[in-house]
Amino acid sequence: MVSIARKNLFQDLPRFIVAQAGIMFSVGLVTIQIGILNGFTRSSTVLIENADADIWVTSEELRHLALTLPLEYEQLAEAKEVEGVDRAEPLIAQSTVWRDKSNQIAPIRIIGFDPEDTLFRPRTLLEGTLKDIQQPYKIFVDQADLKLLDVSAVGDRAEIGSYEGEIKGITTGTRSIVASPYIFTSLPNATAYLNSPIAKPDETPPDPPDLTDQNRITYILVKAKSGENLSALKDRLEEALPGTKAFTQAELTELTQTYWQQSTGVGYILGLGAVVGIVVGTVVVGQILYSSVTDHLREFGTMKAMGSSDWYIYRVILEQALWMAVLGYLPGMGLCLGLGAWTIQAQAIQILISPVTAAGVFVVTVAMCSGAAIFAIQKVTRLDPALVFKS
Amino acid sequence: MQLAFRQRPQPMTLMTSNPDTAGDLATPAIQAKGIEMAFQVGDQQFKVLKGIDLEIKTGDVELLMGPSGSGKTTLLSILGGILTPTSGQVSLLGQSITGLPRHKLSKFRLQNIGFIFQGFNLFPALTAAENIEATLNLKGIRGRAAKKQSIKLLRQVGLADKTRSLPRDLSGGQKQRVAIARALAGNPKLILADEPTAALDSQRGHTIMELLRKLAKEEGCTVLMVTHDPRIMDIADRVVYVEDGLITPKPANPSFVHKPE
Incomplete structure (x- = not known):
């Protein structure tokens, strides 16, 4: 099947690169913020990780x-x-x-x-x-x-x-x-x-x-x-x-990590940074998709005139968004992993990018790009196929 | 009102090679009754079509001519099920399309109508073959079957060596041939064309329209095209004149007909 989405995307390479840079930036911002938060919370219980105890007893x-x-x-x-x-x-x-x-x-x-x-x-x-x-x-x-x-x-x-x-x-x-x-x-x-x-x-x-x-x-x-x-x-x-209280190792870990995440502003600040990353990414992808659809309005109108359903065109736009998500995510995540490795070496600060974090950021990236496609989809929905008969 | 001037002294003999796709000759391909179309601009209402009655026989190649602003393109859009008239009835291939819901109209167009546009409207990012394949994909023909059919269609329009060319690498005439091949993709019973030769020089335009006529007749298609080009009048079975929103008899000195260079 001909991928109109992919072909449209690669047709204008400079614009595609700008879009990918925007997504990479967004992926990077979200991953680094979450990675720092993960590293921060994990480091708060690093002492517990060095123990092989079932239960920790301490003051109540x-x-x-x-x-x-x-x-x-x-x-x-x-x-x-x-x-x-x-x-x-x-x-x-x-x-x-x-x-x-x-x-x-x-x-x-x-x-x-x-x-x-x-x-x-x-x-x-x-x-x-x-x-x-x-x-x-x-x-x-x-x-x-x-x-x-x-x-x-x-x-x-x-x-x-x-x-x-x-x-x-x-x-x-x-x-x-x-x-x-x-x-x-x-x-x-x-x-x-x-x-x-x-x-x-x-x-x-x-x-x-x-x-x-x-x-x-x-x-x-x-x-x-x-x-x-x-x-x-x-x-x-x-x-x-x-006068004592006993905790399992997992309970003490959770209690300590929750304290640092919630009782201090750290979780909020780093979470806010991640949200800013998502917003920036959504705006960049939305703007690029919107202008791409605007540029190809006559072709989409032609598809509509020929009898294509709205859903078929939505799928083209969503596929375009997914390509952008995948192609922005991969280098973005690669960059974050590299930065994380460098940070632990040079600064001994852990940016913890776990497989769960990486998978989560991928889901967020896909959601972000799909969400951004809504603007473009709205434009196509309003598109009158009769425009194809106007020279 | 239903008036028409036959350009050819005798109707063409249909050379239908594909009995499955050939329409029922007894049933008109297009039937329009009392078509009116009004547009609201601000407080004012403009009546573009003022009561059109039209019947086009299955297998005919017909031209719709008239001065700019006469309502030809609006009529073509209505007959193609793209615009809904303010009043009147349209039947295509024996089926009334008036009042059909949007999605059913889309499906009807997809299954039965091929379009050719003045500006070609090819996907610039797709090769010639892919432009046709994409249309076949829309019609549910995918994979190898779509590839094979797109190459066959390009061969029919004389572009067998241009399958991998992008529209930007094709001349105007070649683009229009691709557009014709695309319109024929999936064996539609009806082809609607809007000024298909406007972007071409008259000789090339004539050659391409001859080709369209030949292929349409082979496939048993009915063709209706809007044009200003008098050089292609001889390919038509009939010419319908529209002026001021009405079908009129042939004008004595039609000013809207572009003189050949």
């Missing part, structure tokens, strides 16, 4: 992953006693201050865990081993945060709280856009940093002691016994540990 006053109140270390032992618990391990996640070699301070988040435990560990270690942070005042820093913290490599030093810390390892993929840089260390080191005096001590601080029942932790990570009903286990944990 938790608002989101980074905003909660501490628990006492002795509650860990109580958690271990709860029926259905296979393993229970402590995790510290508290904010403090980093002071670099030029005496500049920066907020950081100390993540304390036991390197010999199994439920939490940084997924990818580029340098160093987990044993390294068992030594006093040794830390891991994420590769993406090195510049921000004014350090460059293993062996560099800075002050955490008022105690010195030495970088013994480099992690990757643990940077959160929403939180301060994560500094990974052992539980004793973390406790020592968080309880360090305001002023820097004159003497070398003592080796951090092991945690006692009165020390504070932030989370208890729980691995359930095989086949255990997680909902029932959560209830038992909350009952055994008064």
